[in-house]
Amino acid sequence: MPELPEVEVTRRSFATAIAGARVQSVNLGKPLRWPLGCDPGGLVGRDVLSVRRRGKYLLMDLDAGLLLMHLGMSGRLSFASELPPRGEHDHFELVTTRGTLRLTDPRRFGAVVYAHGERDAVVQRLLGRLGVEPLSADFEPASFYQALKGRSVAIKQVLMAGDVVVGVGNIYASEALFWAGIRPTVRAMRLSRARAARLHDAIRQVLEQALATGGSTLRDFSSATGQHGCFQLETMVYGRAGQACRLCATAVRVMRQGQRSSFFCPHCQKA
DNA sequence: AGATGTCCCTGGAAGC
DNA sequence: TGCTTCCAGGGACATC
Incomplete structure (x- = not known):
């Protein structure tokens, strides 16, 4: 998608x-x-x-x-x-x-x-209600942290809502949270400044990596001129329920959050 | 205002 | 093999 x-x-x-x-x-x-x-x-x-x-x-x-x-x-x-x-x-x-x-x-x-x-x-x-562009200079750690301060819901759902930061869907939200070491269920307002900064960096890196490789996704995707991504995105957790985490070999788990599947490694990602 | 639940749609996978 | 059921997902909208 x-x-x-x-x-x-x-x-x-x-x-x-x-x-x-x-x-x-x-x-x-x-x-x-x-x-x-x-x-x-x-x-x-x-x-x-x-x-x-x-x-x-x-x-x-x-x-x-x-x-x-x-x-x-x-x-x-x-x-x-x-x-x-x-x-x-x-x-x-x-x-x-x-x-x-x-x-x-x-x-x-x-x-x-x-x-x-x-x-x-x-x-x-x-x-009108869209949040900041994650690859622009306006996306910076301090204001991201401040925006999360006002939200009591789970961080995964805040990322998906698009009113803080745009463009992050289910796949990249799961992947960014993995790289940041944050469980998807952590309430946004509970994240420390340091963890928010790590998440900020992870969002950027995951999106930039995907962009650099031609925006490949898990499913069929091609550009308007029919170019496919040059490789399948190698996800760490998304779509890998029950499989071994690529970092620690713990079984990846899946749960439902707001009618969506969230994938996470219970060892690498802390509450 | 923020949080929550519902709905739109159909191809493919899983279950019986 | 063929049917039915479930699931995937973005995001606007109604409701609390």
Whole structure:
């Protein structure tokens, strides 16, 4: 499932190529998570200026308005001058003078939403509460520690919520907590300054490592030009319940937190 | 305000 | 072998 590294790899794979393109037509499949929010025909003739990323959202700036795109869990973008015929899971297509951008999403948790501009209510609703970008200079240990101070829930759930730091999904949350030596159940406000700093570093390193290796995930992922990650992410705990920890050989455990699976090593990760 | 639970969807795995 | 059930997950939303 696409988390920050996969979304960023996707963005980089087509952002330059599509910049300057003019929209020629729009094709819609089955409904996605939210309606497009405009007449598809109204996009025809618009120019694509750039593609940015905020959290797990891609923002495609047009000469008038912008498109917010989210890959959900199973979404994947393709961009090419010639794509295979549309399949049953292809639910959004932007045909442009530079090529066709296509969203393939079997589970349809993804979305493409039009906004008139940055101040549009839909932008505020979707992006307004997002936390800091973990790979930016704004993500620094002191303010991260302060943000955790106000939260009484488990640290894993705070990471996943996205209002403190964005882009960290179930896989990278589990992995970062492993590297930081912190059990997923520890209440955020109970973390010491030193442990918060270790977690801050772990989040950065896990995401940067994934990004550097092409955003490979456990499941099928490829960029908009069909490139796969250059290796399968070797997880320490995620998806490894019952298997030996790669550091200490203790059996990795799995538990449920807020309807999600959390994986941890009971020896390497302390309460 | 923060915390909690629910829902959306379908492919694949597991269970019978 | 073929059916049914469960599970994966992001994140908005309603409710407390």
